[in-house]
Amino acid sequence: MRTVDERALDAAAGWHARLGSGRASDSERREFDAWIDAAPEHQDAWARTQNAWALVGELADHPALAQARRSARRPPASRLWAPVAIAASLAAAVALGLTWKTMAPPISPPAGEVQLAAISYMTPVGKVSRIALSDGTIVMLDADSAMSAVFDGKVRRVTLSRGRAQFQVAHDAAHPFVVTAQGRSVTALGTVFDVDLEPAAVTVTLLQGKVAVRDLTARQDARQAILTPGERLVASGDGGWSRRAIDTTQAARWLNGDLVFDESELGLVAAELNRYSNRKLVLADARLIHTPISGVFRAGDPEALAEGLEASGVARVTRRASDQIVLSKP
Missing domain, CATH: 2.60.120.1440 (Jelly Rolls)
Known part of the structure; x- marks a missing residue:
């Protein structure tokens, strides 16, 4: 029987292949966020997977890895894309003599040594x-x-x-x-x-x-x-x-989770807040996009902005789904 840790590593490999392919949908990104937040071993598996691909970065043109990338980028025929991506990723790693269970932290090239691949x-x-x-x-x-x-x-x-x-x-x-x-x-x-x-x-x-x-x-x-x-x-x-x-x-406060805006357009403010939350701000009226916004908002709290806009009469707030906060002109 496979251990929980091994299953987490396999899942992380699948997510890495899918997200890296550039074809992940918004719903799949939300699924990934939910998966990584579900358990500490998921976060550890994700970090180890990132490290693993960093280690084989200089072998990016190896035929086995090239085939893995091609497999991961094929549009999924069903919700079963993850096993296909996992199998391709693991097969490439095994072909290059690597194992997920024994993967060490990433090794950086010594100073002055050339790094051949991105x-x-x-x-x-x-x-x-x-x-x-x-x-x-x-x-x-x-x-x-x-x-x-x-x-x-x-x-x-x-x-x-x-x-x-x-x-x-x-x-x-x-x-x-x-x-x-x-x-x-x-x-x-x-x-x-x-x-x-x-x-x-x-x-x-x-x-x-x-x-x-x-x-x-x-x-x-x-x-x-x-x-x-x-x-x-x-x-x-x-x-x-x-x-x-x-x-x-003030400019560096985003590192501590505070997002500072000074006469910034609402479209840009919403886009930045959306980086931090699965609840997305959606501007239903194009007239709101260029509305100037000033203030400090906590990352991951789009509700605070929505409430402020509604209280000041700038926008009307509705919710089409649990993961959307829709703003429109009042």
């Missing part, structure tokens, strides 16, 4: 993760966020594909640290900064040091901005850039 990291809704990269950089990856990292011996490259992250960059003048998000790059040497990938913009907030923000879609001589501590740059999808001074203490 390592991916993901966080579920409501969970902020602390990640130590091989160069000593510490990343705080926000809830419902995803990124990948690869160090090619010349440049330390990170790609933020979803959500937000704070980077506490280890100083290494010989190897620039570059974060790419939605066609913009942020280059730093020994600094602390946030990158927030929003639906229609990329926001860079500098807390310490100095960073250069550049538009990768433009010519070599096109726009570039050098930020100093306490500055925030918003690069919108329509090409507009804006800079302003911010309070760095």
